[in-house]
Amino acid sequence: MEDSKLLSVRNLRVIFRTYRGIVKALNGVNFEIGREEFVGIVGETGCGKSVTALSIMRLIQQPGEIIDGEIIFDGTDLLKLSEDDMRKVRGKEIAMIFQEPKVSLNPVLKVGTQLKEAVSIADGIPQKSREAEEKVMDILDAVGLPDPKGLMNKYPHELSGGMAQRVMIAMGLLKKPKLLIADEPTSALDVTIQAQILNLIKDLVSKFRTSVLFITHDLGVVAEYSDRVVIMYAGNVVEIGDVYTIFRNPVHPYTKGLLNAVPRIGQREPLETIPGIVPDLVHPPSGCRFHPRCSKAMEVCSKEFPEMVEVEKDHFVACHLFTRGEKNG
């Protein structure tokens, strides 16, 4: 069963050495993505969503460092690959798109040049060849951009945000990757454009049978598009389950708080927010990192780190409310 998973992230630890001290950004992250599965990662700002995504690509830059863990992708541990082999994985198997499409494209290179470069790496054909050009035109057509020829001669600043994100999606999907990592790909776009882009991603990934790791703040988007949801808090995964379970029956106190903070249409009473602030990851709270803000916190919470347990089939949670029973029993 393990091998059928496309991606297993196990005990991933990432730190950043800063002047303030060591930022313990990821503190043992665990989750999996199945084949053709759409997985959403949700959590407050700074909880480590982007760092997780970049770690999978092995693109964490100085002063960051992956200090522990495994990232098993399609049967191989990416963290053990040579830089050359990892480059092949990036070129062919995993694609990534970002929050600000307009700054994700190089301002001094034509759109066509940037796309042809990606084709040339993915398919090993010369960048200037007719074949590369045709492939680019095809994919631009597939992402719903009119006049592909004219577009290829444009510079990124001549595109709207929505068009630029379509170009980024084209650049990611032209290699028909096994995994697409999307780091808040619609947060910077207008609401109407957001829906178009999301539907486009959804359509294309099912066509290319690509799995998706979708990072967002927007629980509505997660509810609508994801198969499974990963909830992160302060460098840890705190709860994982399929989308119905998480929305109908959340068990982690943080997930419950997060869901209560979502405004509902017609809601009159003020939003319930989780009291307290996101912890400083240079000096993270001991034990369960959520304990200073948790209304259910017990003595053990500040002392021991809660391991992830399966509370029901395929529903995992890291909280002493659930580990305690196990220990006693």
Added chain:
Amino acid sequence: MNLLNFIVRRLLLMVLVLFGVLCIVFIIANVIPADPIGALLGGNAPPEVVDEYKKKLGLDKPLAERFVSYLLGVLRGDLGVSFRTNRPVLEDIKKFFPATMELAIAATILSVILGIWLGVASAVNRNKGIDHFARVFSILGVSMPVFWTGLLLLLIFYYKLDILPGPGRLDIFLTPPKRITGSIVIDSLLTGNWEALKNGLLHLIMPAFVLGYSATASIARITRASMLDVLRQEYITTARSKGLEERKVVRNHALRNALIPTVTIIGLTFGSLLEGAVLTETVFSWPGLGRYITNGYLVLDYPAVMGGTLYIAFIYSLVNLIVDIIYAFLDPRMRV
């Protein structure tokens, strides 16, 4: 803004600046309590000879009259006659300026290549050996006086190691190429004089390095900073996430963006090279305009000093004007 409008305004400004320079140079030359006749004839010349010289050089007239006639002369392109060489100053400038120009251009080319390379290498290898080296190199570059660096290098590479030629533009026993442009490099290329070309280039290395040192340091620092900034940009992550080799990420994606601020500094440094030329030429006995001015000072040859300084100010303004026009042209916000 309209480009033509901009150019006209800058030209008017340039005339104003040059007039200011002329006033300052004239006042300094004529008001300081020194005696050019004494410097020319020596302290023991008989009074009637002194008077005769005063008349001949026009020093007997009142200051205001002298200023007006100098100004009118400048407007006609007449910078007066040098006390020392007895030739029209403009002739002297024509003779000496090509050597300065050659040195300044060589220094620019050297500092651009070296500065950009050093900046990129230290940004890409941040906090590693080359970065530390570049930091020390840059601090020395902006803090060591030109004459000191010049003398030090002469001492090491010419006197001790003897791997580079000493002062001057060519070895003494070598016949210079036929003068066409006044630049040894170009003239020997034009006349196919390879020996002079090689020797001339070797002679250029040290003075060009010394003159361009502080420019190299500024270019390296700007390039490093802007390269580090560019490497943090999202489009670089995109380029890496395509599976591109880091070498190509730097060369094809980062470099062009990083060089935009560098171009600005290159324009600025060329002007300062002309200033530095005065000292560099003196240290390296480089027969250029800088040395002409210095030698003029030593004998209080005011027409030479004034004319030479004015000419350098003119070239300086001209270069800056051209650079500004290039920016105005490149910056899309300036395009109407």
